[in-house]
Amino acid sequence: MPGAAVYGELCLFVLAVIFTIAVIPPAYSNPVFTARPVNDTIPSHLENAAVAKKDTTGIIKDTSAPKQDTSISKTVKIDTVVVKYSKDTLSAPVKYHADDSVVLDIPEKTFHLYGKVNIDYDQINLKGAEVDYDQSTNLLKARYGLDTAGNHIGAPIFTQQGQQPFQSDSMLYDFKSKRGKIYSTVTQQGEGFIYSQQVKKEADGSFNSFKARYTTCDYNPPHFDFRANKVKIIPNKMLISGPANLEVEGVPTPLFIPFAIFPLTHGQRTGLLPPTYEVSQQKGIGLVNGGYYFGLGQYADLTVRGEVYSYGSWGLTFNPRYFKRYKYSGSLMLSISSTRFGDPETPDFTKSKDFRIMWSHSMDSKAHPGVTFSASVNAGTSTYSYYNLTDPAARLNNILSSSIAFSKTWPNNSPFNLTLSANHSQNTSTRQVSISLPNLSFNMNTIYPFQPKNFVGTPKWYEKIGIGYSLTETNAVNFADSTFLKPGFFKNFQTSIQHSVPISLTLP
Structure with missing residues (x-):
């Protein structure tokens, strides 16, 4: 039937159009089919008026703040580079000066300083004519020098902050352990003077003296002194001695003491004043000048x-x-x-x-x-x-x-x-x-x-x-x-x- 054939072709055409609209993307769609909906109920004479009229509808602002992606901050890590120090590194810088010269031996890791050497390290100051320092062992050696006549000059002087200086012929000091040895030294502690053949400095700041002499006489050599083999010095506090013998003009006397404790204080201190012994023909035996x-x-x-x-x-x-x-x-x-x-x-x-x-x-x-x-x-x-x-x-x-x-x-x-x-x-x-x-x-x-x-x-x-x-x-x-x-x-x-x-x- 011709009518049925025409009707069938028309149905196929409509299905093809619908399929094309549904499948082709909008960017590539035909403008004929996308200008307006198929079933547009707006009259044409009102459509232009609607376009010309200002749209008073307020634009709704999106106040929702964009969410920050915290996944990045959670995954960021701080780069902690660990700097490794050498084993022979000191805890504080060393400042040094020498009037004559400074010699650096790189293969041996040693320093040699000559002529009025002055070294500052932490709370320690050292002066001397010649100083050697071994970086591998952190050991410092100081000694006196000789002038053209062969006389000693520039005797080492060791000073720690808050303490009296030690003057000697030579000394050794370990920067790491803060211990040292001082030879043929003399120092003033309180109102007395201490002459020692050898002194060991401990890490706590105290000193152990071997073959020492303690005196209040400011002459060198002193007119009198107490001689002891072992003496412990706690700076600014006390001096503790073992058995000691009194010497006058270098001559030993029969007077011995089993031990002795001498205060080493500076400045104003409240305390007892020991009396002295006196014999008077008119007054008898007495104790005088004792008090407080x-x-x-x-x-x-x-x-x-x-x-x-x-x-x-x-x-x-x-x-x-x-x-x-x-x-x-x-x-x-x-x-x-x-x-x-x-x-x-x-x-x-x-x-x-x-x-x-x-x-x-x-x-x-x-x-x-x-x-x-x-x-x-x-x-x-x-x-x-x-x-x-x-x-x-x-x-x-x-x-x-x-x-x-x-x-x-x-x-x-x-x-x-x-x-x-x-x-x-x-x-x-x-x-x-x-x-x-x-x-x-x-x-x-x-x-x-x-x-x-x-x-x-x-x-x-x-x-x-x-x-x-x-x-x-x-x-x-x-x-x-x-x-x-x-x-x-x-x-x-x-x-x-x-x-x-x-x-x-x-x-x-």
Whole structure:
């Protein structure tokens, strides 16, 4: 049938078109079939109007932050390159200097320094004439040099921070173990000196000395010393010795001690002051100069000493000192004593109680401009020197005197000045005492009250009138020392006051 054939061809054509639209991608699709949907219900006259009209529909912004891919950060690894140091590397840099030369032997890994060598390593300083260093063993050797006459020069000096230096003929030091050996050395520890044939330095900073001598004599060789085979030195703390023998002028004595402990301290330290042994024909057997030292801080200290004898005599001395730089300084000594001469059962027995006071004070002139204060006091009982002093010059001096003075000058060209003073004089032979206190002197320099401040031309006659003023007051007494502070003592003072008003006039 023709109609059926036409109908079948039409169906095949429609299926082919549908298949083409579904299979061909949009980029390559035919524009005839993609311009609008097949079943477009929008009229053509409204379609252009819709295109021309502005689209007021707001664009919705995508606020969702893009997610970071953490897989990258999780997989990134830090490159940790491990630098391997040589086994002979030191823990700190070494700074060195040599005036003459420095020789480096690379195959042997050694350094040789000549001429006034100076080496700094960590907290250690070494000076010497010649120094060798072996890098493979970290061993340093230092020794003295010889001048043209064959004399030793540039003896090695080993110094560790916070400790006293060691001077020697030669030394060895291991940088790694911080141990060393020092030969024929001398060092000052505290107030004493130590001479050693050989010294071993330990890693903890202590020193072991072999065949050592300890002395407080600063001569070389010393006049006396204690000689011991083994000595332990803990810097700034103590020296511990085994059996020691006392030598005088290099000659051994029969005096031996089983051990000894000497403190090695610096600066102000509070502690005991050991006494010394003394024998007196008048006072008997005694211990003298023993006491205690008090460190009172940066500006003051106090020393208390005492003495006691078998016959009953005793004495105490208080000696405070004070000092402040650029301000003032001074010291005070107060001594009291009770003396018993001889046997109480004999007629020549003597008993005396005495005292002596000495005070000195000075003030820096820059501390208080225009003000000065000074004191020099030396007073006491007349018999103190006879019973308590052994120095011939001090015992023969029979005059004691004191002076205290204060003065003030007003600034800004002021004409006024003031002086206050006190004086004392004492004769220990006649036992007469003279005291003058207080003494006052107030002065006004000449002024010209009628003269104008801004003076111009020839002055009038009355402008040349000058006026001054002076006030002097004294208060003195003379007495025997036995009447000091007895009833009626102050009634013996003689007081005088004097005023002076000088007036001057200069005429042509």
